[in-house]
Amino acid sequence: MAGKTLYDKLWDDHVVFTEDDGSCLIYIDRHLLHEVTSPQAFEGLRLTQRQPWRTSRNLAVADHNVPTTDRNLGIADPISRLQVQTLENNCAEFGITEFDMSDIRQGIVHVVGPEQGATLPGMTVVCGDSHTSTHGASAALAFGIGTSEVEHALATQCLVQKKAKNFLINVKGQAAPGVTAKDIVLAIIGKLGTAGGTGYTIEFAGEAIRALSMEGRMTICNMAIEAGARAGLIAADDVTIDYYRDRPYSPKGDNWHAAVRHWQKLHSDADAVFEKVLELTASDIKPQVTWGTSPEMVTAVDGAVPDPEQEADPVKREGILRALKYMGLRAGQKITEIYVDKVFIGSCTNSRIEDLRLAAATIAGRHKAESVKQVLVVPGSGLVKQQAEAEGLDKIFIAAGFEWREPGCSMCLAMNADRLEAGEHCASTSNRNFEGRQGFGGRTHLVSPSMAAAAAIAGHFVNIAETATGAV
Amino acid sequence: MKAFTQLTALVAPLDRANIDTDAIIPKQFLKSIRRTGFGPFLFDEWRYLDRGEPEMDCTHRPLNPDFVLNQPQYQGAQILLTRENFGCGSSREHAPWALDDYGFRVVIAPSFADIFFNNCFKNGILPIVLAADLVDLLFNEVKDGYQLNIDLQTQTITTPSGQKN
Numbered sequence: 104m105a106g107k108t109l110y111d112k113l114w115d116d117h118v119v120f121t122e123d124d125g126s127c128l129i130y131i132d133r134h135l136l137h138e139v140t141s142p143q144a145f146e147g148l149r150l151t152q153r154q155p156w157r158t159s160r161n162l163a164v165a166d167h168n169v170p171t172t173d174r175n176l177g178i179a180d181p182i183s184r185l186q187v188q189t190l191e192n193n194c195a196e197f198g199i200t201e202f203d204m205s206d207i208r209q210g211i212v213h214v215v216g217p218e219q220g221a222t223l224p225g226m227t228v229v230c231g232d233s234h235t236s237t238h239g240a241s242a243a244l245a246f247g248i249g250t251s252e253v254e255h256a257l258a259t260q261c262l263v264q265k266k267a268k269n270f271l272i273n274v275k276g277q278a279a280p281g282v283t284a285k286d287i288v289l290a291i292i293g294k295l296g297t298a299g300g301t302g303y304t305i306e307f308a309g310e311a312i313r314a315l316s317m318e319g320r321m322t323i324c325n326m327a328i329e330a331g332a333r334a335g336l337i338a339a340d341d342v343t344i345d346y347y348r349d350r351p352y353s354p355k356g357d358n359w360h361a362a363v364r365h366w367q368k369l370h371s372d373a374d375a376v377f378e379k380v381l382e383l384t385a386s387d388i389k390p391q392v393t394w395g396t397s398p399e400m401v402t403a404v405d406g407a408v409p410d411p412e413q414e415a416d417p418v419k420r421e422g423i424l425r426a427l428k429y430m431g432l433r434a435g436q437k438i439t440e441i442y443v444d445k446v447f448i449g450s451c452t453n454s455r456i457e458d459l460r461l462a463a464a465t466i467a468g469r470h471k472a473e474s475v476k477q478v479l480v481v482p483g484s485g486l487v488k489q490q491a492e493a494e495g496l497d498k499i500f501i502a503a504g505f506e507w508r509e510p511g512c513s514m515c516l517a518m519n520a521d522r523l524e525a526g527e528h529c530a531s532t533s534n535r536n537f538e539g540r541q542g543f544g545g546r547t548h549l550v551s552p553s554m555a556a557a558a559a560i561a562g563h564f565v566n567i568a569e570t571a572t573g574a575v
Numbered sequence: 576m577k578a579f580t581q582l583t584a585l586v587a588p589l590d591r592a593n594i595d596t597d598a599i600i601p602k603q604f605l606k607s608i609r610r611t612g613f614g615p616f617l618f619d620e621w622r623y624l625d626r627g628e629p630e631m632d633c634t635h636r637p638l639n640p641d642f643v644l645n646q647p648q649y650q651g652a653q654i655l656l657t658r659e660n661f662g663c664g665s666s667r668e669h670a671p672w673a674l675d676d677y678g679f680r681v682v683i684a685p686s687f688a689d690i691f692f693n694n695c696f697k698n699g700i701l702p703i704v705l706a707a708d709l710v711d712l713l714f715n716e717v718k719d720g721y722q723l724n725i726d727l728q729t730q731t732i733t734t735p736s737g738q739k740n
Binding site: 139140142143146167168180182183185186189231232233235246247248249250251252267297298301302328331332333397418419421422425516517518535537538539540543 | 590591592593595597598601602603605606607608609610620626629630658659660663664665666667668671686687688689690693694697698
């Protein structure tokens with residue numbers, strides 16, 4: 104009998120019951136909640152007079168609507184304020200732990216979970232948010248759910264799911280200097296397409312993945328959903344174990360040692376079978392920039408905007424034409440000739456301390472370009488912010504003309520006051536370049552933190568690979 | 576949730592691939608703490624020429640005449656015909672809520688994103704995966720008053736000419 108994949112192991116560990124049609128009831132170890140997708144679920148509990156099945160396994164934090172400016176002023180938008188207040192009221196009513204806006208631990212739910220050790224290797228993790236895939240970086244089975252399932256998870260601590268297929272993405276060799284986890288995952292999505300992972304759980308493996316820190320691995324798994332896969336996974340190793348040592352919610356004492364023994368088994372067996380395999384060579388990957396309105400519309404920074412006439416598939420050609428019109432770009436335009444109006448450094452993809460260090464290191468004493476109207480740096484949590492300030496990163500950003508903000512989702516999806524105006528181009532470290540995502544008519548280019556900072560300084564995209572290797 | 580058994584209804588063709596849930600229902604409308612009232616904001620950025628805000632009265636907003644749902648022949652459509660990877664992106668269940676609130680009962684596409692696909696079943700919306708060549712065929716046939724019959728029990732789609740799939 105063939106061995107098991109990491110996904111098989113995690114799945115089997117959590118099956119409560121298997122139906123005749125193959126669908127399974129699986130146990131959920133950790134349920135994360137935020138203000139946008141939970142109010143209707145709590146309302147459902149009230150209407151059916153149910154209580155959370157296991158209150159302590161839920162953890163809530165407001166992140167999408169929160170202002171990134173002075174928190175003492177509260178939330179100006181009354182509709183946003185009501186939604187955040189509703190989460191607070193619901194958590195108080197049902198006894199669920201919430202990190203509110205004044206709590207130093209508040210931040211983006213997918214930054215807070217691992218940072219607190221609230222999401223751990225081997226767990227099943229769900230949240231009413233598609234970027235829950237982030238937590239798969241620690242060999243946890245983590246996926247986004249809709250509000251009906253949020254209610255179901257609250258009420259029963261279980262969910263009915265069909266098992267996905269196994270997909271292995273192997274990134275061989277070492278990445279070049281200046282190429283980050285973000286570039287690797289964007290290159291993968293460019294190759295695979297936004298639906299290439301639909302129906303699968305993707306395990307990311309290979310030397311280039313192993314070489315990443317936990318934060319880099321989170322960036323990779325965060326964007327599994329952008330390739331269509333609900334869950335991304337990376338096997339546990341010493342990097343994983345070291346990361347979770349002494350986190351507030353991590354197991355302690357004997358429990359820690361028992362947990363580590365279990366975590367050491369969280370990898371695919373050598374003879375495990377994957378239904379689909381994709382191999383990439385890390386040294387082929389260059390810094391990436393998206394030019395279109397889907398994450399798969401991406402190319403290397405030394406490349407150019409594609410010519411729709413060269414696309415044989417009529418549906419894809421139409422998609423490229425529409426994207427170029429929306430983005431205000433012309434076929435053949437060099438990526439380094441795209442000028443940016445705003446820059447956003449943040450989001451559950453790239454707002455952790457290493458991301459901020461990368462951005463700060465890129466600045467190297469320079470100032471943002473005159474033509475760049477605004478550069479937002481939004482740390483992923485209050486604790487990331489505190490750490491960055493202890494390292495003096497805030498001063499580097501401020502000296503460069505960047506704005507140093509309070510933690511939250513911010514301009515990744517512009518539910519708060521941070522947004523693009525119509526027609527503005529933005530170098531963004533977030534995960535989605537969909538039409539209108541960062542503001543009505545806004546034009547998003549997804550990039551790494553170093554590329555975002557470099558674009559802020561130059562006013563346009565620059566080939567940072569050349570700088571990293573010492574070439575001019 | 577409305578039960579789904581059989582439906583004969585008008586088809587609206589939305590000829591785009593990779594339609595994301597941000598396009599189906601933009602984020603500003605997600606600030607609502609209710610499950611209903613999203614229909615007027617379905618495809619808001621494509622449907623209207625101005626910028627939509629939550630709780631706004633849509634009856635006098637300027638419509639985009641080029642957008643398919645604004646064309647007179649597709650008024651009252653309950654079946655949405657579209658392309659690959661419909662519902663990709665965010666997990667927001669507000670997307671099926673908005674489709675349902677607008678009046679759609681069925682979405683036909685060659686493929687759907689996983690989370691959206693799941694969310695549909697929680698809300699009585701039937702997502703039908705149909706081979707890409709058959710979807711092509713339907714796009715060529717859809718015109719004024721084009722209706723399809725959908726039978727969930729027998730899992731068949733019947734065209735006006737009586738062709739079953």
